[in-house]
Amino acid sequence: EIVLTQSPDFQSVTPKEKVTITCRASQSIGSSLHWYQQKPDQSPKLLIKYASQSFSGVPSRFSGRGSGTEFTLTINSLEAEDAATYYCHQSSSLPWTFGQGTKVEIK
Amino acid sequence: EVQLVDSGGGLVQPGGSLRLSCAASGFTFSDYSMNWVRQAPGKGLEWISYISSSSSTIYYADSVKGRFTISRDNAKESLYLQMNSLRAEDTAVHYCARDTVIYLWGQGTLVTVSS
Numbered sequence: 001e002i003v004l005t006q007s008p009d010f011q012s013v014t015p016k017e018k019v020t021i022t023c024r025a026s027q028s029i030g031s032s033l034h035w036y037q038q039k040p041d042q043s044p045k046l047l048i049k050y051a052s053q054s055f056s057g058v059p060s061r062f063s064g065r066g067s068g069t070e071f072t073l074t075i076n077s078l079e080a081e082d083a084a085t086y087y088c089h090q091s092s093s094l095p096w097t098f099g100q101g102t103k104v105e106i107k
Numbered sequence: 108e109v110q111l112v113d114s115g116g117g118l119v120q121p122g123g124s125l126r127l128s129c130a131a132s133g134f135t136f137s138d139y140s141m142n143w144v145r146q147a148p149g150k151g152l153e154w155i156s157y158i159s160s161s162s163s164t165i166y167y168a169d170s171v172k173g174r175f176t177i178s179r180d181n182a183k184e185s186l187y188l189q190m191n192s193l194r195a196e197d198t199a200v201h202y203c204a205r206d207t208v209i210y211l212w213g214q215g216t217l218v219t220v221s222s
Contacts, residue, residue: 034208036152043202043212044152055210087152091207094166096142096154 006099023088032092109133116216129203
């Protein structure tokens, strides 16, 4: 099973700041890494697919990069509505796995 | 509207059974593989089962293998999860989720296993 480890677990950020979340895979997964945003009492929503491809309708301040075992999600100029938990997810091999989540709080 | 609607959750005693359903609409259900993903209260996401578009390929997480059965009815545009021998640790919101990259999620249905 491929283990995904996110860092940090929690981040408290001022609006307009830049946020970077890292996801490390226990083995190479190529670019089969996706990012989701989940707000309280809501279903997750896809932000980035295949490491760096933005999903339709997602604000341009969200971007992803990486390949192999190290990936990053960047939120440029954080907005209040971005308060949420962010998860990475690998679809390189079954069982699909998720990172433990990174909670982003707005100061 | 493109959507997935989960149903069937509830309170069940340890060792009991429950059948979850997911109704799809707004897209050609038979074109897509489907998954069940769950989230225990206050915890992260856990993938538990996958079924291909034609039902020819099925996978389970070790945590549910031998107890849960995934199925689908493309004519009824529905996905199912038969859950047997339920344990306290199965308590979670269960989401149906479309495709390998999860473009679409159901709203989730809560399964609570408790005596």
